Amino acid sequence: MTNLDALLDDLVVANRILAGLGVVDGFGHVSVRHPERPDRYFLSRSLAPEQVTHDDLMMFDLASVPQNGDRRAPYLERFIHGEIYARRPDVAAVVHSHAAAVVPFAASTVELKPIYHMSSFLHLGAPVFEIREKFGMTDMLIRNSAQGAALAETMDKRAVVLMRGHGYCTVGADIPEAVFRAYYTQLNAELQQRAIGLGGEIRFLTNEEGALYDETNRKVIGRPWELWKDKFGPTR
């Protein structure tokens, strides 16, 4: 098996993990950048993540045009991926999700903040992309490069961007990191909501604490990844 094949297997695994963890349902997607060609990325054809297999993967350029004459129906919102890859050389994987706990923050004036170390990547903030600002009335989807670019610009150097009336995206230096962040963004939203419900004062992580753990996390992220692979991966 080539390195590329192993990576694409991991992309299939990531689809199953995100479904197994409840981060995605019939909607949502995850992509990976081509390891040798930074101007290409891989993403499934339009399919529920839980059903994605190796054969469903398609290759796109950064304009999100399918390569090799692939005529299968792609996700309408593939431009999310292409435009983030175009602006973020540090990013090798992107997740887009509508996870239930996160959408309320995307619709609210209350800011998502890191309540514990597991979501320390939120110390850079999680701005809300308001599609209405530049594009007026839409069907809320990221349907072209201009919309994808606007979203990527709102995200800027951060790990997470929320999308008003829609969902959110996370990025990572590799597939496990993007998946980890998608899962823990959801969990942080759940936990922050619960903390608000208690009615007391809340102490969030400081930026420094967030940055310090974010570094540590790279060393321990293999632990949940191996667990998730074992529980939700397609070979089981």
Place this chain on the structure above:
Amino acid sequence: MTNLDALLDDLVVANRILAGLGVVDGFGHVSVRHPERPDRYFLSRSLAPEQVTHDDLMMFDLASVPQNGDRRAPYLERFIHGEIYARRPDVAAVVHSHAAAVVPFAASTVELKPIYHMSSFLHLGAPVFEIREKFGMTDMLIRNSAQGAALAETMDKRAVVLMRGHGYCTVGADIPEAVFRAYYTQLNAELQQRAIGLGGEIRFLTNEEGALYDETNRKVIGRPWELWKDKFGPTR
């Protein structure tokens, strides 16, 4: 297999999906209009949706009288279906449910509104049917054509109607759309409740955004439907 048989198979699948998704439990039901005879519809005999098979389906006229001398016990509330079909030529499928997240909105003065594109069909509103208004003290059930008619009139041209102290109904141009709306009504209720809990201001979809996505949804609804069929359908 005839077209009608395939449709009835889909009705069985819809029963299983609604149970699998937690939209219905021991109660709740889903029907489909006869494709060739708009004055007839199909609905299971009185049975928990999770247990419904092809053989349990009964045919009714729009007065909700069982056809072909079928003497099996029907659902007490079949009039919901008959009266909606009588008033809504655009509707080919109806779901009735008591899903936990929705009942609180049916008991509250707080209005259910679309918090994200997946529940954009709520942009037409989700009025609360108050059975007490016309019928005084009842056991809360829709037990006859007059009660079904009053419910259908409250629903009017909308996709959803809530029922005070009871549950809700959704409709669709086909089975997947009615099921999709039943599921995402529930999810929207959950998300809106969470957003309220955050204590900030909430930005809902505008009517125009809702209408635009509702159109888009018809093109992508096959994706969750195929997933749900695969996960919850009776052949698995």
Place this chain on the structure above:
Amino acid sequence: MTNLDALLDDLVVANRILAGLGVVDGFGHVSVRHPERPDRYFLSRSLAPEQVTHDDLMMFDLASVPQNGDRRAPYLERFIHGEIYARRPDVAAVVHSHAAAVVPFAASTVELKPIYHMSSFLHLGAPVFEIREKFGMTDMLIRNSAQGAALAETMDKRAVVLMRGHGYCTVGADIPEAVFRAYYTQLNAELQQRAIGLGGEIRFLTNEEGALYDETNRKVIGRPWELWKDKFGPTR
């Protein structure tokens, strides 16, 4: 199989259903009155409900003394059952549970009220038993006939009694009714809490609506019971 054997099988089924529905965990219990000897009842030996089999059932008199020289360890709180049976000739089954959604109401000054028809049996109220009133500082358990009697007196003619800092009990004219009420007490607590969280006004069922549906429920309760038996019963 005798009628009594069939009834005891149903008691085993009830244990599994309550565990399957999440109404009980390692704790909680369900009993049935002897159909021919109203001064006797059946209850498992001290065991998690999910593990109860026919052989684990013990017979007690209304003073909650094990019969036939049975020396196995009984539940410490069997007096709940004996004292309710002693005061309620209309009751043939009793459930005791610590279900998560209900305990907060047992600890709160906010009253549990019927938010929809499924929990209409709450129209008679669900008073909170405060063990401290008569018995001062205790380990919170119902450990003798005097404590059981005080609990049964607080319950009086109702379907449900809450227990401060502990849990609740439901009764029924038969096993399915007591189980149904245990499940829907829990669901009503969940729904009422959600409705409170919305921040608007809440319309509960009137006493008359509650009484009317309670009557109807006896005719449809077989539907969830058959489903639950099929899903959680020990023969599967």
Place this chain on the structure above:
Amino acid sequence: MTNLDALLDDLVVANRILAGLGVVDGFGHVSVRHPERPDRYFLSRSLAPEQVTHDDLMMFDLASVPQNGDRRAPYLERFIHGEIYARRPDVAAVVHSHAAAVVPFAASTVELKPIYHMSSFLHLGAPVFEIREKFGMTDMLIRNSAQGAALAETMDKRAVVLMRGHGYCTVGADIPEAVFRAYYTQLNAELQQRAIGLGGEIRFLTNEEGALYDETNRKVIGRPWELWKDKFGPTR
């Protein structure tokens, strides 16, 4: 099988139970003190609890140094265990977790208090350890003996200590008690949050009620333990 082997099997079971109950996910750990050498304890190598087997267990001294030249990667936070064992001769088992319901209390000024008998061990309080006080900006982890000692001192004689921006620890006189407390700390957090959401006044257990049930619990704890072992243990 020696006594030690049986105990280590129980430690494996505890790992699986904590994962099965949702108390731990990819992170979290549980240890047991050596029954014959109070200055030694056992803990898995760095691994998700759900994947731990007998062979993954390592032995440590109270400085949390691996024994017998074991060079496998240990948990970064093993110092939690060593420092608690060093200060608490009454403790034979320690659990560390990030369970979702508890983290909000660790980030809030609202105190965790026993809402029912099952969490009566909270009557001694559940103080929040603030790592920032002594150690300034960190990655939030307990990475050395000094940090572990500070945590153990905050815990003092109690059953539970919360960790700001991180999670919590529970201890017990044996493995089942530490696991029981980890699970019911989580459940109490969930229940207390729900009770706060109701908006009324809340009556918690008094210290005396808590102490009395805590005694009783030792006699009935085998019941949930046997259930959990049966449901989640590795031999199934």
